[in-house]
Amino acid sequence: MECCPTCGSMLLYELPHMGRPARFHCPRCPYVCHFESGVKIKRKERLVRKPIEPVLSQDDLKNAPKAEVTCPKCGHGLAAYKTMQTRSADEPETILYACLEKNCRHTWRE
Known part of the structure; x- marks a missing residue:
């Protein structure tokens, strides 16, 4: 441009x-x-991939409320959750879950 x-x-x-x-x-x-x-190429700029920050950090997992929800990856029955308003105000909140199994730590949303 x-x-x-x-x-x-x-x-x-x-x-x-x-x-x-x-x-x-x-x-x-x-x-x-x-x-x-x-x-003619005016300048070359190398693109750098930014690291993805987790939605639920380790500090959030310690303090987050827990729910009895089955993990879709490992089947563990306990997960920490966090709610966020990701869409417009008339849409329901998004619930972000993180499995509390030490070997899994899978995250998903509903």
Whole structure:
């Protein structure tokens, strides 16, 4: 995405037409930027994957209320839960569960 250096509007791409090369033009002011057919990469930026933070941390598991819910992964009958309003106010709350089995720690929601 390119922006007009004069007014800051987003430049529109115009295809080559009747011998005129392809160009970017500003819909608000008379700015025009012609370019060659090749694409030039201005900068390369390496993407870094951010670590995913758990919804229920270890501190939350210690203090969270417990419910007798069966874990879908291991079948353990006790899980900690937390409620969050993830959608609009007229929708029901989302219940996030975390299995309390030490080897499992599976999380799911309802």
